[in-house]
Amino acid sequence: MSCQVRLVTADGDQRVVHAEPGQSVVEAAKQAGIILPSLCGKGTCGTCVGRVEAGSYDMRPFEDDALGGKQDAVLLCCTEPTSDLDVALPFDSTKLVEQAPNRREAGIVSIERLTPHIVKLTLQLEPDDELGSAAEFEAGQYMQIEVPGRGELRAYSMSNVPNWDGTLEFLIHIRVGGxxxxxxxxxxxxxxxxxxxxxxxxxxxxxNGMRPRWFVGGGCGLAPLLSMLRRMAEWGDPQESRLILGVNTAADMFGAAEIGEVLDQLPELQVTTAVWRPEAGLQPADERFECVAGSSVDVLTAALAQIDDPELVPDIYVCGPPGMVTALEEATAAAGVDPELVHSERIAAN
Ligand code: FES
Known part of the structure; x- marks a missing residue:
């Protein structure tokens, strides 16, 4: 017998889907034409987080890191209802996708090596009869790219902003065997x-009104954070903003030119590079950046400790490798930040 699953978005919109025995919430929603955020489908990436408010369920095996420090959360790709279920989704109805994502073609414009392991890939969308030629997306979103000749998809966040030219820019970590x-x-x-x-x-x-926005990350987690900062710069958003980037050594810093361009438009943006191994020096990549020894968790923890006005607690956007994101989420929880203010995404090893 199927179970009724009520999906409730953060702004109170509801959709009801039915899960057959052994189906996950993500699978049941997809069958009903609702595409919930889901990348790996097997409990490793943390993209599909939600909260069960009523009902019972079985969990398929999943990796603890995928859930991070999120109390009471579940991974909806691993959640199999065993009774009717009420599920709270952590996003508004405007982000509820009720059709399969578009399939597009794009040509490689350039492949630029930023460090020995980081590449900036620029693509140009091919014009499409229905979709036109513009690159339409929300800052922070990702595309899946098919590996040529292999048919498998890999997900990468855009680091640029939506544009009429059809340009997509990605920061990609070159991994051995990826x-x-x-x-x-x-x-x-x-x-x-x-x-x-x-x-x-x-x-x-x-x-979020005028509450500050902080962006914290490491590695190619910079890509969606840079996209959001560029969007803020484009719109002239007046909120106080801060970027904290964790790097292994000062030489591992990349994207300084792009961040510098954002600073030209958002001069109040405070940029801190946290260098884990400072032996080789703490020379900032741009004289407007602060460069300190330690981790992004250290910098975030110290910065949160200085807030004495609840109105000034920021929205915190976190992106990077799963272990780093979990540590940052735990740091925000330890500092008493409302989990609703923490928005995170884990970068899968591709
Ligand atoms: S899609 Fe559920 S953990 Fe990756």
């Missing part, structure tokens, strides 16, 4: 055509 990384490192050429699925994802700016 399927798309290896293609990019050894075979990819300008004008190669790639298949994309998206945009997807609910990570993005939340309307």
């Amino acid at each position: 399927l798309f990384s290896t293609y990019l490192d050894t075979q990819a050429r300008e004008d190669d055509i790639l298949n994309l699925v998206g945009p997807q994802g609910t990570f993005g700016l939340v309307e």
Whole structure:
């Protein structure tokens, strides 16, 4: 017998779907035409977080890191209802996708190596009869890119902003043995055509009045944070904002030019680079950046401790490798920050 699953968005919108025995909430929603955020589908990436408010369920195996410090949360790709279920989704109805993401083609414009392990990939969308040629997405979202010749999809966040030109920019970590990384490192050429699925994802700016916005991350977690900061710069958002980036050594810093351009437009943006291994020096990549020894968790913890007005507790956007995101979420919880103010996304190893 199927179970009724009531999906309730953060702004109170409701959808009802039915889960057959052994179906997860994500699978049941998809069958009803609702595409919930879900990347890995097997409990490792944390994209599909939600909260069960009533009802019972079985959990498929999942990795603890995927849930991070989120109390009472579940991974909806692993949640199999065993009774009728009420599920709270952590995003507004405007982000509820009720059709499959678009499939697009895009040509490689350039592959620029920013560090020995980080590449900036720029693509140009091919014009589409229905979708036109603009790159339409929300700052913070990602695209899945098909690995040529392999048919598998890998997800990467855009680091640029929506535009009429159809340009998509990604920051990609070249990983030994990574399927798309290896293609990019050894075979990819300008004008190669790639298949994309998206945009997807609910990570993005939340309307928060004039409360400050902080962005914290590491590695290619910079990509969606940079996209959001560029969007703020484009709109001239007046909120106090802060970017904290964790790097291994000062030489591992990348994206300084892009962050510098944001600073030109958002001069009040405070940028701190936290250098884990400072032996080689603490030279900031831009003289307007602060550069300190330690981790992004240390910097975030110290900054939160200085807030004495509850109105000034920021929305905190976190993105990076799963272990780093979990540590940052735990730091916000330890500082007493309302979990609703913490928006996080984990970068999968691709
Ligand atoms: S989609 Fe559920 S944990 Fe990745």
